[in-house]
Amino acid sequence: MQTFLDQVAQKVLEQTDHDMDKICLVTPNRRAGLFLKKSFSVKITQPIWAPDVLSMEDFIGRITGITIQEPVALLLDFYKVYCREEKQQAEPLEEFLKWAPMLIKDFNDIDAHMPDPRPIFDSVTDVKRIETWNPDGKAMSDFQKKYVIFFEKFRKWHAALANELTRGKIAYQGLAYRLAADTLSAEEAPALPWDYIYFIGFSALNQAEETIIRSLTKKRKAEILWDADKYYFNNPNHEAGMFLRKYRKQWNLTQLSFMGDHFTSSKKNIRIYGVAKNVNQAKLAANILKTFPKDSIPSHQTAVVLANEDMLLPMLNSIPDDMGKVNITMGFPIRKTSIYALFESLFQMHVTTLRMKSAATGLKSAFYFKDVVRFFRHPAISVLLPGEEETLSTEAFIRKIYASKKTFLSVERLDSFWGEEGKFKTLFSTYLEGFAKAPYKMIPALLHLKTCLDEAFRRKSAEENIAVENAPWFTDFEALFPISVVLRKLETFAAQQEEVNDLRTLFMLFQAMARESKLVLSGEPLAGLQIMGMLETRNLDFKNLIILSANEDILPAAKSSNSLLPFDIKAYYNIPVYKEKDAIFAYHFYRLLQRAENVHIIYNTQSQDMGSSEKSRFITQLQLEMPQWNPNIVIHERIIPLPSATEEPEQDIVIGKNKEILETLQLINHKGFSPTTLNHYIRCSLFFYFRHIATIKETMAPEETIQANTLGTVVHEVLQQLYQDEQLVGKELQPHHMDKMIPAIERITATKFEEFYKGGDISSGKNLLLARVAARFVKNFLMAEKKFLEDLQAKGKTLKYIRAEKEDIAEVPMAISDNISTIRFKGTTDRIDQLGNTIRVIDYKTGKVEKEELKIKDWNDITKDPQLGKSFQLMMYAMLYSRKYGMPVELMPGIVSFRNLGAGLLTLSYPEGYGTIDPAIIQQFESKLQELMQEIFDPATPFRRTEDEQNCINCDFRIACNR
Ligand code: SF4
Numbered sequence: 001m002q003t004f005l006d007q008v009a010q011k012v013l014e015q016t017d018h019d020m021d022k023i024c025l026v027t028p029n030r031r032a033g034l035f036l037k038k039s040f041s042v043k044i045t046q047p048i049w050a051p052d053v054l055s056m057e058d059f060i061g062r063i064t065g066i067t068i069q070e071p072v073a074l075l076l077d078f079y080k081v082y083c084r085e086e087k088q089q090a091e092p093l094e095e096f097l098k099w100a101p102m103l104i105k106d107f108n109d110i111d112a113h114m115p116d117p118r119p120i121f122d123s124v125t126d127v128k129r130i131e132t133w134n135p136d137g138k139a140m141s142d143f144q145k146k147y148v149i150f151f152e153k154f155r156k157w158h159a160a161l162a163n164e165l166t167r168g169k170i171a172y173q174g175l176a177y178r179l180a181a182d183t184l185s186a187e188e189a190p191a192l193p194w195d196y197i198y199f200i201g202f203s204a205l206n207q208a209e210e211t212i213i214r215s216l217t218k219k220r221k222a223e224i225l226w227d228a229d230k231y232y233f234n235n236p237n238h239e240a241g242m243f244l245r246k247y248r249k250q251w252n253l254t255q256l257s258f259m260g261d262h263f264t265s266s267k268k269n270i271r272i273y274g275v276a277k278n279v280n281q282a283k284l285a286a287n288i289l290k291t292f293p294k295d296s297i298p299s300h301q302t303a304v305v306l307a308n309e310d311m312l313l314p315m316l317n318s319i320p321d322d323m324g325k326v327n328i329t330m331g332f333p334i335r336k337t338s339i340y341a342l343f344e345s346l347f348q349m350h351v352t353t354l355r356m357k358s359a360a361t362g363l364k365s366a367f368y369f370k371d372v373v374r375f376f377r378h379p380a381i382s383v384l385l386p387g388e389e390e391t392l393s394t395e396a397f398i399r400k401i402y403a404s405k406k407t408f409l410s411v412e413r414l415d416s417f418w419g420e421e422g423k424f425k426t427l428f429s430t431y432l433e434g435f436a437k438a439p440y441k442m443i444p445a446l447l448h449l450k451t452c453l454d455e456a457f458r459r460k461s462a463e464e465n466i467a468v469e470n471a472p473w474f475t476d477f478e479a480l481f482p483i484s485v486v487l488r489k490l491e492t493f494a495a496q497q498e499e500v501n502d503l504r505t506l507f508m509l510f511q512a513m514a515r516e517s518k519l520v521l522s523g524e525p526l527a528g529l530q531i532m533g534m535l536e537t538r539n540l541d542f543k544n545l546i547i548l549s550a551n552e553d554i555l556p557a558a559k560s561s562n563s564l565l566p567f568d569i570k571a572y573y574n575i576p577v578y579k580e581k582d583a584i585f586a587y588h589f590y591r592l593l594q595r596a597e598n599v600h601i602i603y604n605t606q607s608q609d610m611g612s613s614e615k616s617r618f619i620t621q622l623q624l625e626m627p628q629w630n631p632n633i634v635i636h637e638r639i640i641p642l643p644s645a646t647e648e649p650e651q652d653i654v655i656g657k658n659k660e661i662l663e664t665l666q667l668i669n670h671k672g673f674s675p676t677t678l679n680h681y682i683r684c685s686l687f688f689y690f691r692h693i694a695t696i697k698e699t700m701a702p703e704e705t706i707q708a709n710t711l712g713t714v715v716h717e718v719l720q721q722l723y724q725d726e727q728l729v730g731k732e733l734q735p736h737h738m739d740k741m742i743p744a745i746e747r748i749t750a751t752k753f754e755e756f757y758k759g760g761d762i763s764s765g766k767n768l769l770l771a772r773v774a775a776r777f778v779k780n781f782l783m784a785e786k787k788f789l790e791d792l793q794a795k796g797k798t799l800k801y802i803r804a805e806k807e808d809i810a811e812v813p814m815a816i817s818d819n820i821s822t823i824r825f826k827g828t829t830d831r832i833d834q835l836g837n838t839i840r841v842i843d844y845k846t847g848k849v850e851k852e853e854l855k856i857k858d859w860n861d862i863t864k865d866p867q868l869g870k871s872f873q874l875m876m877y878a879m880l881y882s883r884k885y886g887m888p889v890e891l892m893p894g895i896v897s898f899r900n901l902g903a904g905l906l907t908l909s910y911p912e913g914y915g916t917i918d919p920a921i922i923q924q925f926e927s928k929l930q931e932l933m934q935e936i937f938d939p940a941t942p943f944r945r946t947e948d949e950q951n952c953i954n955c956d957f958r959i960a961c962n963r
Helices: 003-015 029-045 057-066 071-089 092-114 117-132 142-152 154-167 173-185 205-220 239-250 278-290 310-318 338-356 370-377 377-384 390-405 412-417 423-432 438-464 474-496 503-516 567-572 578-594 617-629 661-671 675-683 685-693 708-725 735-756 767-793 866-885 919-937
Strands: 023-027 052-057 196-202 224-225 268-275 302-308 326-328 531-534 545-546 598-604 633-637 799-803 806-817 820-829 831-835 838-845 890-897
Touching: 003 023, 003 029, 003 196, 023 029, 023 057, 029 052, 052 057, 057 173, 057 838, 071 092, 071 503, 092 117, 092 154, 092 173, 092 205, 092 503, 117 142, 117 154, 117 567, 142 154, 154 173, 173 205, 205 224, 224 531, 239 578, 268 278, 268 617, 278 302, 278 310, 278 545, 278 598, 302 310, 310 531, 326 617, 338 370, 338 377, 338 438, 338 474, 338 503, 370 377, 377 438, 390 412, 390 661, 412 423, 423 438, 438 474, 438 503, 474 503, 545 578, 578 617, 617 633, 661 685, 661 820, 661 919, 675 866, 675 919, 708 735, 708 767, 708 838, 735 767, 767 799, 806 866, 806 919, 820 838, 820 866, 838 866, 866 890, 866 919
Parallel strands: 023 052, 023 196, 196 224, 268 598, 268 633, 302 531, 302 545, 326 531, 545 598, 838 890
Antiparallel strands: 799 831, 806 820, 831 838
């Protein structure tokens, strides 16, 4: 196969007659230059002077003498300019870093496309003025004024930054391109060191590039060698040819060099696959690779193109062992490695500590528990701490953090959790010192962590007798070096820039630098299997291609503005918007396909991963157009089915009742079955098993904000205390009792929070609001009770407060089995009172309860439907009361819902009636309860997962149950 670069080499050699020392060849990137040199080397038969082969960026650097500034250094340069311009008004660096990268990108786009920047910035300000204009004639608020002024200043900042940078012979890319274009298009353009320049394989040029190339071609000092195909070039609607058609028209070109007819004349076998998940895309690609002829891979005729860079690691892990040399031309972002997360989490621990200092209630260097857990849960910590004992210490340590229920933890407390006195401090104190006053000390601490990890990985490699490069953690190990480079650069910056004076700013710069840093996975550039990103394919051709992640929103990329300039203004001033960007992607895709023979395109059918689950529009276009264009292009599409959960017989979890389990049930019976325990069984028998037989506790994280159950407990306790303080047990309630209780609510609420929310802070934020909610619940309840009592008084009726919260136990004769004839039930009623002849058994609920929830339509449901849990609970209380105290004239179980006080006491309704219940109803309930207990004790009925997966939604055991 003759590649585009082979054609270029042939043409250049013919045109220059091998006299190359005054020739410059400019390619879109360095990789294309490397392949071009290889094409030349194959074609020349005698020694010649090699031409200059430069990437466009290097070419610009050569003619302007300007160096492209590194992104983070550029941000700091901009910050200096900004502070000089804004003086006292300048925001701190931390705030500046939030918007400056986006503005620099806009400056870059403006300069690369060379419109006069002044009217652009003036238009932006006008748009912002219109946006903030108040049609009712009201003056602008201070915020609106500040907002408009921010945009007004772009013009000044842009000019000042450009001046500052060019004085120092540095620039961002767009500025360098503009300067090069201005230089070469000037009347007195400087002489260049070459006689002739070839611009090779460009398609979408920015205005600066266009100006450079046009001014040189007009002087017959240069030409551009295009790579195109009639298929997309001749179709005025095909986006892949959009730019080339534009240049032909604008530059009056009669024909384009290397206009091919590949899509019409060549045979192609295109296979399209849809497969779920990234990892399966990689596995499929590996299987396809195995089918390629063995000799096609060493001769670099085969490429795997990753439209989504996240696919690199899954792909590398899937490459068949016998694939031979592999060259990875794309770097892997270090921030996507697992080890980077460890460094970030350590930084984050200290940053949160500073931010939450007030919440840390004066503790020195108190760390937020979630940050600590994230750091210690990182898999690399187990590499750092060799030995099983240490790993167990880490697990126990994390358990103790949770058990402590503390949101913030001092180093001393963490030390005490480790298990061996002082050991934790010895191991980790370097990383947990207070860096607030001396943020720079954080960098040596992070570098120390890097050194320890480096040693730990090497030690592990020796212990496991596995070469580092073959180890599963190789990428993490490799990433340590670029991370340390980032840290050292950061150290230098921090020492030079007085603005970098706090930990948060340092952290933001660390993240910004890490975003630019890539892990270079070396290989043999011109041999073996080539793995590359879409942009790296520019100018290259491969006979066999596998393209991964060919999904919409990746190929082409999703529309994202990421700009402070309004869309319309950009479009008006010919600064590229998504339409142009889509055309660039289209050109790369179709150009790559034009000479390929075997093409495998894989897309992800699952939407959770990056991009949509839809195949790329380019695939659909191929499928629709190619059959008409060339019958020799054969396209097949397959959706690769994976063994899905629905296809595989689901593994049920069945736990039979052995002797031990039956004995445990007896023990529970001995203590008494509560409504909560039985509701657990009704919801899911396996849940009942986990919680009450295997006694697996709920994983309780420290309560950062007051949780619903704590709020409920406090409200119950406050009410109980208020009635107790007024000594109302056994007395008739009067409206004036409520008047006496109301002023005490806040004091008692605060005391109860101290008791039930130990160590928590309710003086600010969400907790303060929740504490107020609790007090408000109680007050509203007392006000409603007062009104109720006043109404009763008017009717000449009375309400007697019989008792507050108390547990009742009842032994109920039930024929369960040969050796079980009695079941013990227990339940804690919140309040019992007497209204006339009616005994009311009351349960308080701080959540909202509706009357609908207390409707029992069929008695068979009461022990089967978890939705009837509250009704079941009320019936249990009624049964316990009647068993313990005998059946009163009238018995009325009900719920007071603090979020629905207007509804009064919410009572049950059942098939036979509503409100009060009689002995027949209790009997009915007991018979259903007996059936339930028989099932629980039945050795032949195992515990198994609930059939209704809705019940699993908030369950702790979802992972264990695969639900
Ligand atoms: S996850 Fe579902 S099946 Fe498993 S214990 Fe919880 S409720 Fe039962």
